[in-house]
Every structure is written in structure tokens, then in C-alpha cells.
Amino acid sequence: MSDKKNIIICRCNEVTQEEIEALIDQGVTDIEMIKRLLRIGMGPCQGRTCLPMVISILARKTGKKPDEIKLPATRIPVRPVPAGVLVGEMESDGNEE
Amino acid sequence: MRLTEHPILNFQEKRGRKVTIYFEGQPIEAYEGETIVMALHAAGIRVLAYTPNKHRPRGLFCAIGKCASCLMTVNGIPNVRTCITLVEDGMDIRMQRDKPKLPKDAKPSKWKDAKKVFGDIVIIGGGPAGLMAAINAADAGAKVILLDENPMLGGQLVKQTHKFFGKREQFAGVRGVKIAEILEDEVRKRENIEIFLETSAIMLLQDGDEKLVVGVRKNKELIEFRGKAVIVATGAMEKMIPFEGNDLPGVYGAGAIQTLMNTYGVKPGERVLIVGAGNVGLILAYQLIQAGVEVKAIVEAMPKIGGYFVHAAKVRRLGVPILTRHTILKAEGEEKVEKAVVAQIDERWRPIPGTEKVFDVDVIALAVGLRPSIELLHQVGCQIKYVPELGGHVVIRDSRMETTIKGIFVAGDSAGIEEATTAMLEGKIAGIAAALEIGIASPEWLKEIQKAQKELDEFRAGPFGRKVLEGIKKVVVE
Amino acid sequence: MSDIVVIGGGIVGVSIAHELAKRGENVTLFEKRYIGSGSTFRCATGIRQQFGDEANIQVMKRSVELWKKYSEEYEFPFDQTGYLFLLYSEEEVEDFKKNIALQNKFGVPTRLITPEEAKEIAPLINIDEVIAASWNPTDGKADPFFAVTAFARKAKEYGAKIYEYTEVKDILVEKGEIKGVKTNRGFFKADIVVNAANAWAPLINIMAGIPIDIPIRPYKHQSIITQPIERGSIKPMVISFRHHDAYITQTHHGGVIGGIGLEYGPTYDLTPTYEYLKEVTKTLPQIVPALKNLRILRMWAGYYAKTPDSNPAIGRIEEIDQLYIAAGFSGHGFMMSPAVGEMIAELIIKGRTHLPIWWYDPYRFERGELREKAIQMG
């Protein structure tokens, strides 16, 4: 069968289908918990790519309907922004190594 | 890897001044006006980063600033979205392999307050819905602020080389690229529309009676946009599906491939497998052939072609097989896609052993559907609902496109996945409705809303509209 | 055996349930959403013993011992990476010298160090105006997600029942005796109730009909987290009172977490504010300048369930047989939770505890005997 170690669900934090299914099999079926324990949707894409797939895996494994799974909150800022930009200062000053 | 001739598009005229950028210290030729990742792709660079823990290669995926798969360090600043950042002469571009290190000798920052821009209506997204909203809101008398995070207006229209369906007054028979030009001209003609490109909206807030949209321009400048109403027309993003090797560079969203070849004239690869025979997959196949790329096959898990038959017929007669009831099992390759394995599936969607087929391809295009980009609406607290007919989570709204928060409107794909034609009509409705609500438009404009609503009803009256109407029933409240 | 009900599935409630179940008690916990969803998952991860009074120092010393023990046994991340208070004035230094002496008296090895030593401990900090720092290497931080789920898992293994998405709607009290709790899943018999609802504790107190006022009020506090950076970049929790009571550290997974003391309330509203985002991004790079080039991934809000003296109310409510409270942690619930679990478990089972629980007497507000304000920080 397919190698679920090699199926990436969360590209940002490199979470595989295998890891998600293992957690669900352990009884963690709340998307909020799955999100926090695996850090799915907490990377720079902020869940845009992965959350629909997580919802469908969860629906399939628990028999819930996708509309019963509440979408985790969308946090500010909806795009990752350098702190310096928010203070109005972002001239590249060559400070990075 | 750059296209020099094309049956529809002319890239030679469009390309800007030649500049040099540096990838890992190596000089690369680029043209002003193109994004970093396009220039890298044209130079054959597919791998943009390695993930910090599992060291998996990363390439682009969405190419419209949403998926964060193209993050690189640019001029020392980590995590820059290179798919929507334009090249500049001498730019230093580095792959990210690990989590970044910070300098010990940085100096504390000084701060200045954000630039402030005031208008009546702030429109987020300059695609078909946002442009039509801007034109109509402006004509109804509103001062309009229009933002888009891409370097050009038009949204996904700018990469649609095919001609649109619908009625001729809705631009039927006109190519998407041309529609983008027409709408952009209209927008630029109007003095009461102020345009901010390369500007991402990072939050949407209620501030007393006003709406505050906080934007970041060119990764650098903080701008506060204030208006009495906001229209969110942020479009959609491509869905990803689980299969082995689905994160390998070369597995691209269909839209990303269109951006490469149709917006920037960069050949996405030589041989392509397309997953999904909806309109996006079918149109993409035809566009690939037009760009001189071989399409090995289109696989579709459903038992029938989901897109318009006429789009399928166009690629079939050019020799592209469409394998219904097939799915992708695996993308194979070391650093990037080299092979795709597909198989037939049974009624319960399980692959049938022994039916595997291997295609030698360097690109796998995912055209498996879109989902509305509702982040700002969700973040500000609009009520949302899961409606599969509209592509996933969408906001509750009324027939004039106003969400559950007064003064916040939605239009186009961010209101539910549909067509550019319906996006334009919804944009028109939202633009006028917003101008009416804030007391700027005269009541005669109601007629224009009714006219657009009638056209929407007509457009959705056929079998393809039926599913959408089912979905709309679930989200429209009065 | 008594039926004990714990209301609130934050880390305090879960710790209490865990300690009770571990001691063989029959305990049931109700959480209206999911474990950790209230304030625990929103906390800034810090665990410190640097307080200015005897009770908190002793309780936190015990708490750190338990954090160490349980993190090893239950395998969740807890790192003793220290707390570093940056000091900018002679006045601050004098105050801290007193605290350090007190901390040393109870065996907490805090010491005053030079700015240069501070820079060695946390090389990314800006020490331009720092004149000294208070440093305790045995303070630390833990991962709230892994910690609370580990305690919940263990509590269940010891026999506790944990009901998530179960909201307590009322507490049935007859003739001063608790009979049970009504929830959205029906009635549960109970002899003993522990109010561990923190920000929502006043609502539970009303349900139980307690005759005294325990003034716990929710205040909105916000935090930010950045993209992950190289592990070990900011090991300790770095604190500066000079900068809006700012705190910064790096989480277990690499992101830099931080916040300032700009609070709103009392309110149950948790909408993040732009004002805060601007203030926090102005402030934190003053302490760690390199932060300015880091991307902020998220900001969020949580409650500090505050009392007038920023010390929690922990103890037994005499008028109702048997009601206990452990709430109003004023931002210290996460760090104190293991010790609080122990205190409440001992109190219920033995009627007394080896820890100085008197300090947190729930009746002190009625009597007007406020404690010295606890340092409300990280």
C-alpha cells in the first residue's frame, strides 16, 4: 500500500499523513488538538494548504461530516509580516548574517 | 526555457529591461517586471529550499503568494515570498535550508507611524470581481481604494488565454488576458480609484464606524487603509491532495503553471501530467500545448469529465488522453518530479492493483479544485459555513454580497468558487451595494444591481449552475 | 468514596484532577471546550521562582521540582533555561537585591549579574542601557500543548474521567451540601467540587451560591509568535519592566514568543487589537533588535484572570460543603499548576497541605487583607 510517510499534508511544518493518522488513532480527534500537537497550519502559509486535507482525513477516520469540523481560528496577521515593517522601519540594513 | 513565440501571447514586447540577479552567488539573467521565482525557473532552478527537519526539497506550488512554498532569503531577509516579489538588479537570493540565525549586533529599530490612506470603499483584490467592484463603486460616486498583492491587476485573468463563455456583453468570446487589459484600463481611467499593487492586506478590523485594512507594500511599507465599507475579493487558492511525493518540486498547482507560461513566458517543463479534468485542468492542457509542452495525459477520479465538454474535445483532438476513474498514486524523483504513477480506481475510490501506469513527466499539474480565500473575513469575525458546492468554507452573505458584518462585502471566488464571469457580476453588485450602503450612490443604482442579479440567474440557469445554486442557497440570508 | 468534580480543563484543573486521581480519588473533570483551550494554550510558557514574597517563592520552588519530575516521567518538554530580568535603574537593582536575598533564603539560586554576563546568556539582547540583571538558571519554560495533554493522559490512566465539550450549567447545592452538577450532557452526582475555571470562576461561584466576593476579573492580554529560528537562539525568558513589562523567549519548536503588559479589561472580549500589535512590535526589538527582521506569524489574546493583588484564590469555601477554588491566577496559572494540583489534592484528602496555602486565602479580599502585589509577568 501507499507509503504515508511520504505523503505531506502540511508543507510548512513537514507533517505527514502517517503522523496525523497515528494521532487520530491514539484518540486525538479534535482538530484544535491535532493542530497544536503537530503544529499543522501554524507555519508561514497559516493553514491555507493543509487544513482542508486535515479536515478530510479527520472526517474519513472519525465518520464525522466535514461541516461538523470547525475551522480553526484565522489569526492576525493573515500574512506573516516582519516586525520591522509594523514599526514602519524596513530599510534593509544588512543586519542579517 | 523562456518562450519566444506563442500563438496568443507576445512576450518579447512585454519583457522589461534585462537585469542580473544572484542565486546562491551565481548570476542569473532576469527581466524587470518578473517575479524572482519566474526568473529562477527560466534558468532551470526548481528547488528553492530544503525543509529544516526532514530536508525535503521545496519548489513553488501556488505562485500567487498563498502557499508559502517559495520562501527564500532575499537580500538577507528570510522568508520572502519569491513568487510575488519582483526581481531587482543585483538581488541576492539564497536557499533556506535551516531555520534562520539572527545577528547578535543588530541595532534597535526606530519607528515611524504608518502611512494612512482614506477612502469610501476599500477593495481587497484586483481580480475580475475586485476590478468590477471598483469600476462600479467609483461610477456610483465613491472614492475607491483598490489593493492587490500581485505586481499586476487582473487576478487570474492575466493568465487566461482562452476565450470566455457567457454573453458578449459579459466579454464572451474575449480572451481572459484581454478582459484584464480592458478592465485595468477602465480602472486606471477613473480618478476616484487609487491603486496599490504588491500590497498585502494583513488584517481587517472594525474601528468604530470605520473599517481598517492594514496593508504591507512590497514587504516593506506599512499602510493603513480606512473606509466606510470594505469589499473582500481575494479570490481562491488551489487545493492540494494527498499522494506520495506530493511536495516534490515539479508538483505545481495548475494556476502556478499558467502564471509561469502565460504571465511570464516561462516554460514550466517539457512533459506534463494533469490531475483533474475540470475546466481548469482541461484549459491548462490546451494552454500547455499552445506553449509547446507535451501533455501526457489528464487523469480524473470521477467517472466523467467535470469541465465543459468543448474544452475536453479541444485537447482530445490534439491527442491528449483523458483517463476518467483514474488517480495519481505517486510522484517520483530525487530532487524534482521525474515520473508520475497513476492507477484506475474502483467504485469505492480504491486503486485497482495491476492498473498502474507510469508517465515520464517533469511536471505534475494539480487541477483538483479551488477553495475560497476567506482568511480576512474569518479573521474579522464574519460567520462562515462549510459548503462543498462552493469549494469549502465560505461566508454567510445576503443577495447583495454583504456579509454578516455590516459594511463588509464579498465578491468573486472568495464568496464561493465559480467563474470569472460570475465574479465580475458579483463584483458589480458588491461595488454598487457598498456605495449604496454608505449613502453615496443614488437609488437609481438599484436597477444596476437588479440587472446584474438577473444576469447571474441566467448564467447559473444551466446544469453547471445548478450545483452552485445549491451552494448559494446555503449561504445567502436576507 | 467521594465524587470529586473539577470544573475547568486548563492546566490547573487538569493538574488537580491528575494529583487526585494519582492518589486514588474518584475524580471527574468538565471542560466546556477542549483541554487547554481557555488560557493554557494561550500562555507564554514561562516558569519562574523569582517572586518577591515567601509564599510564591516556596510554591514555585515546589512547582519547578514537579515540572522537572513530571516532564521526565511523562516525556514532555520542560527546559530549565532560566529567567533573565534586565534592570535599567538603581532603583530596580535595589528592589531586585531584596527579592534575590529572599529567594536565596529559600534555596532559589538567583543572583545579580552584569550586563556583559547577561549578553553571554542571551547573546541577541541589546545591553546598551542595561546596568545589571537578575538571573536564575533554574527557572524555565515548558510546552503548554504537550504539558497539558500529558497531564490529562496520565490523569485518565490513573482513572480520572475527563469530559471535553461539556459545560457546567449549574451546581446543585442542598442545605449547604453539594449534590451534583448539571451539564449540557446531563446531571452528574458530586460531593466535592473544585472551581478551576480561572477567568470563568466567578460564574461558577455564582452557580454554587457562595456568600463571599472573590473578585476575579478577566483582562485581555496578547502575545505574538514569530517564524521559527535556529534552536537555542533565546534560551532564557528575558524580561524588561522598562519596556512595557515585556517578555521574550524562544519556544520549544523555534518560534520567538513575546508580549508586553498592555492589557484591556475587565472584558471577555478576545479580539486582538492593532494597537497592541504596533506597540509590541515597537517594543520587543528594543530588547532583541534582530527581531525586527523576523516575521510575525500570529498574534492572539488570552485572559489574565486577575485579582486585586495579582495572587490567586486557592482554598476551601467554608460555607458550602465541599467547595474548593483554585482560580484567579493573574497570569501565573501555567507555572504554578503542578504545585496547585498538589495543594488542592492534599487539602481535599488530608485537610491541610505542606505548601503555604494561607497566602492565597480566598477570604482575604472580604477581609481587606490584600497581599503584596505579585510580580505579574510572563
Place this chain on the structure above:
Amino acid sequence: MSEIPHYLREGFITVEELKQVIELPSEERLRKRPVAIPECPQEIPCTPCKEICPTNAVLMENPNAIPIVDYEKCIGCSLCVQICPGLAFFMVHYVGDKARVTMPHELLPVPKIGEEVILLNRIGEEVGRGKVITVVPREKSKGDTPIITVEMPIELAWDVRAVKVVRK
């Protein structure tokens, strides 16, 4: 499953299936002058063919209806072939033992008049060779789509719907 028409499972329509959707012109009509044939069996919201037709020969009850050509009204002007967004209109004309099929050609290179091209059927198979007899280049097309008319053996008239241009 049986309800799914063949053309939606396969992505091409057979002549037999097409005949169930529209009536084909008589041989007499085919010999008279070029006649427009819509291969558009699915209800989609699209009306440019109807809107552009100078003789109102394209009948469509509503914007989602299937286009039906009144072959007597059709003057063979090819505007529908030029405008059709789905590239689903063709013209067929019988001339002696040859057929002339007019079709859109949005690929490079656009063939020249007199050039020999490979004929492709609806699934892209090479079925013979034909000669290009007229070309309406993109600039002159009313629908921004180049169209070409290719002469071929009459028996291929209902199979050939594309060409391949092969140049050394």
C-alpha cells in the same frame, strides 16, 4: 453510471452521438455552400455564436441551450467558427469528391495557403493528409482565433477536426 454520455466519459463525441444531439445537413445542403456545424452537446451558459450570426441562423432558446443551426439560413460566413469560445464550431462543404472543413487553429505555426498538413481526428489520430485552401489569420478573425479551411477526401469530412503542421 450508464447515464453518463460517452462523450463525457471520453472527452470526444462520435458522429453517431452528434446525430442524436443535432440533425446533420443533407448532402444536398453540404454541396450548396459551406455550412456551420456546432459540436456543442452540453448545456453551458454561452451565446456568442448566436449573437454574432448575421442571419440569425443559430437558434438558442436561452443562454444555456444547445446551439442549433438552421442550415437553410446559414450562409457559411464562418463568423461562428471564429468567435466560438469553445472552438466547437466547424464548417463542412462538399466540393466534388473532396470535402472542405473549416476549423479553428490556435497553434503555431499557422499553416499557409497551399500547404499540406496532417489531418487529425477527434482523438488526435493521424488519418490522412489535406491541403490548406484558406486561412483567416488572427488579426482578421472576428474572434481572435485563426481559422483554416482544409481540403480532404470526402470520406474524412466527419472525422477530421484538427491538423498538424509539419515543417522541416
